[in-house]
Amino acid sequence: MTVGLFIPCYVNQFYPQAAIATLQLLQKLGVDVVYPPRQTCCGQPMANSGFEHLTQDCNRLFLENFSEFDYIVAPSASCVLHVKQHLHSPDNPALADRTRSNVYELVEFLTDVLKVDQLTARFPHKVGIHQSCHGLRGLYLAQMSELNAAPFSKPVQLLNMVDGLELVDLDRPDECCGFGGTFCVAEEAVSVKMGKDRVTDHMKNGAEYITSVDLSCLMHLEGILHRNRSAVKAVHIAEILNATL
Incomplete structure (x- = not known):
């Protein structure tokens, strides 16, 4: 198979190490x-602000x-x-439909397509998942968690393969x-309070690192951690799954 590596604009600008880890892990x-x-940008910021047109x-x-x-x-x-929900083309709708169905988040791709059952990664730290x-x-x-259904977690499935x-x-x-x-801009006080609650939960339970599949969330939490001069660090899951330290 040949995979096109889609690196969102904010990852490219602020967290290139996560993009590099994604590339190396897939290779x-x-x-x-x-x-x-x-x-370039997929258009999500405009669509989320009501300007999908x-x-x-x-x-x-x-x-x-x-x-x-x-x-x-x-x-x-x-x-x-x-992209899965909004990519469209008035000139070639069939092409847009097919492309939408081929887009995967990294963890989703590793578990559902590659069906990874072992990794060589090592990351000897206490990690909390956001x-x-x-x-x-x-x-x-x-x-x-609010559903009365059997629990599962694709990020946990992969992180359990990481040594240490x-x-x-x-x-x-x-x-x-x-x-x-843009909610964090329009409702700054609410956004910060929610972020502080998440950081407190991780710190209370002994996390040294907070990881997630979304760097936008991690960027928000990282800002709060830095302002509080916390020793807890935010790291994208690709960096952990690719880690060899």
Whole structure:
């Protein structure tokens, strides 16, 4: 298979180490990865702000960059969910439909397509998982705690394969961090209070690192950690799954 590596704009600008870890991890697992250099924003910020009609050029460029790959993989649940739900083309709807169905978040791709059952990673630390709303309730990467159903978690499934890693149990395992894209700007006080609650939960239960499938959430939590001068660090799950330290 050939995979098109989709790196969202904020990952490219602020967290290139997560993009590099994603590439290296896929290559370790024998995947032929191609990075289309002309890719840019998928249009999610505009769509979330009520301007989806202005994302036509983003959709067109995404199809030009990614429509010919067997799969498209990205280290961002929110951007993947946006593409899955909103990518369209008035000129070639069939191509847009096919491309939407080939887009995967990294953890989803590793568990559902590659069916990874072992990793060579080592990360000897206590880690708490932040379940992003897009990953949990949009991509169904884990079971929602409010449902009376058998629990499962694709991130946990992979992290349990990492040597030396100890997962910590949280009091509220799938509560929103408060980032919410532009919500953190429009409702700053509410957003910060929600983020502080999530950080407190991880710290209370002994986490040394907070990980997630969404760097937007981690960016929000990382800001709170830095302001509190906390020793707890935020790290994308790709960096842990690719770690050899």
